[in-house]
Amino acid sequence: xxxxxxxxxxxxxxxxxxxxxxxxxxxxxxxxxxxxxxxxxxxxxxxxxxxxxxxxxxxxxxxxxxxxxxxxxxxxxxxxxxxxxxxxxxxxxxxxxxxxxxxxxxxxxxxxxxxxxxxxxxxxxxxxxxxxxxxxxxxxxxxxxxxxxxxxxxxxxxxxxxxxxxxxxxxxxxxxxxxxxxxxxxxxxxxxxxxxxxxxxxxxxxxxxxxxxxxxxxxxxxxxxxxxxxxxxxxxxxxxxxxxx
Numbered sequence: 392x393x394x395x396x397x398x399x400x401x402x403x404x405x406x407x408x409x410x411x412x413x414x415x416x417x418x419x420x421x422x423x424x425x426x427x428x429x430x431x432x433x434x435x436x437x438x439x440x441x442x443x444x445x446x447x448x449x450x451x452x453x454x455x456x457x458x459x460x461x462x463x464x465x466x467x468x469x470x471x472x473x474x475x476x477x478x479x480x481x482x483x484x485x486x487x488x489x490x491x492x493x494x495x496x497x498x499x500x501x502x503x504x505x506x507x508x509x510x511x512x513x514x515x516x517x518x519x520x521x522x523x524x525x526x527x528x529x530x531x532x533x534x535x536x537x538x539x540x541x542x543x544x545x546x547x548x549x550x551x552x553x554x555x556x557x558x559x560x561x562x563x564x565x566x567x568x569x570x571x572x573x574x575x576x577x578x579x580x581x582x583x584x585x586x587x588x589x590x591x592x593x594x595x596x597x598x599x600x601x602x603x604x605x606x607x608x609x610x611x612x613x614x615x616x617x618x619x620x621x622x623x624x625x626x627x628x629x630x631x632x633x634x635x636x
Contacts, residue, residue, distance in 0.1 A: 424446065424454065424475065424532065424536070425446075425628060425629035426445075426446055426447045426448060426628075426629060427444075427445065427446050427626060427627060427628040427629065428443070428444070428445045428626065428627050429443070429444045429445070429605075429623065429625070429626035429627075429633075430442070430443055430444075430623075430624045430625050430626070431443075431444065431606075431621045431622060431623055431624060432574060432621065432622050432624055433460070433619070433620070433621045433622075434619065434620050434621075435618065435619040435620075436618065436619075440460055440461060440462060441460070441461045442458060442459070442460045442461075442621060443458070443459045443460075444456075444457065444458050444459075445457050446532075449472075452474070453472055453473065453474055453483065454472070454473055454474070454475060454532075455470060455471070455472050456470065456471045456473075456528045456529070456531070456532060457469065457470040457471075458470070458528070462491060463491070465490050465491055466490075467487075467488070467489045467490075467491070468486075468487075468488045469486070469487045469488070469527070469528065470485070470486050470528070471484070471485045471526050471527070471528035471529045472484045472485075473529045473532070475536075478536055478537075478540050479523070479533075479536075480525065480529050480532055480533045480536070481501070481503050482499075482501045482524075482525055482526050482529040483500075483501050483503075484498075484499060484500055484501065485497065485498070485499040485501075485526035485527070485528065485529070485553075486498050486499075487527075496512050497510065497512050497513070497555055498510070498511040498512040499511070499526050499553055501526075506519065506520045506521070507519055507520060508520060508524065508553050510553075510555055510556040513555065513556060514556060516556040518553065518556065518558060520551075520558075522551055523551065524551045524552065524553055524558065525550060525551070525552055525553070526552070526553055527552065527554070530550055530552050530561075533550070534548075534550065534563060535598075535603070535604050538581070538598070538604045539603050539604060545565060546564070546565050547562065547563065547564040547565065548562075548563055549561065549562050549563075550563065559587060560587065560588060561585060561586070561587055562585070562586055562587070562588055563583055563584070563585045564583065564584045564585075565581070565582075565583060566582040566583060566584050566595070567581075567582050568580065568581055568582065568600065569582060569597075571597050571607060571608060573607045573608050573622045573623050573624075574622055574623060574624035574625070575607070575623045575624060575625050575626065575633055575635070576633075576634060576635030577635045577636070578597075578599040578600070578601070578602070578607055578635060578636050579599070579600045579601060579636050580597040580598055580599060580600060580607055580608075581597070581598045581600050581604060582595065582596070582597050582598075583595070583596040583597075583598070584596075591613070591614065592611070592612065592613050593611075593612050594609060594610065594611045594612070595609070595610045595612070596608075596609050597609070599633070599636065600636070601636040602628070602633055602636075605623070605626065605628070605633060606621075606623060607622070607623050608620065608621070608622045608623070609621045609622075
């Protein structure tokens with residue numbers, strides 16, 4: 392029986408892309424993030440997987456965003472630790488652990504003072520960062536904050552991500568607005584397209600407009616056909632259950 396790959400924004404990971412982090416229903420101009428817990432149902436190549444995502448603030452003021460994906464009789468775990476100041480995230484560390492495929496494991500250590508990041512799981516390579524750069528999870532939160540703080544002006548933006556020992560550019564573009572129904576209910580959603588310039592693969596993302604762009608559904612496309620997706624089943628944001636708009 393083949394082992395399903397986790398869904399991720401990176402081409403190497405097809406099932407763990409919980410892409411969008413959360414900010415609760417505060418005034419639209421607020422740049423504050425709040426703790427939450429969410430559950431998603433993922434589909435990929437005939438497999439159904441449960442994805443749990445949580446955001447919490449640690450005692451030292453840093454934030455931790457975590458994913459736990461149930462795969463067969465094991466768990467794939469992923470976490471990012473970052474700080475937030477002036478609407479800008481600064482990643483500090485990132486860890487990805489897949490006991491079913493150790494070669495996919497990754498551990499990143501960011502040094503904000505030196506503007507570098509080191510891949511500590513594989514070849515210990517250190518990369519120089521000449522612009523704001525993110526791991527796979529802190530990128531998701533930065534995208535949410537950019538939408539929250541500039542909902543009318545956000546049309547497209549490019550983000551640099553650290554993927555293992557490589558730097559990759561991702562483009563995110565506004566597609567439009569529509570109403571969609573997911574396990575958690577019906578919502579007015581903002582629709583985005585995310586892709587790497589020059590690559591045929593892309594991802595469509597639907598975010599709840601009235602819940603400060605919480606991810607509702609995500610579909611990954613390869614050669615024009617959807618090969619993976621995730622859909623929100625329920626979420627508790629700062630103690631408040633998400634509800635249909």
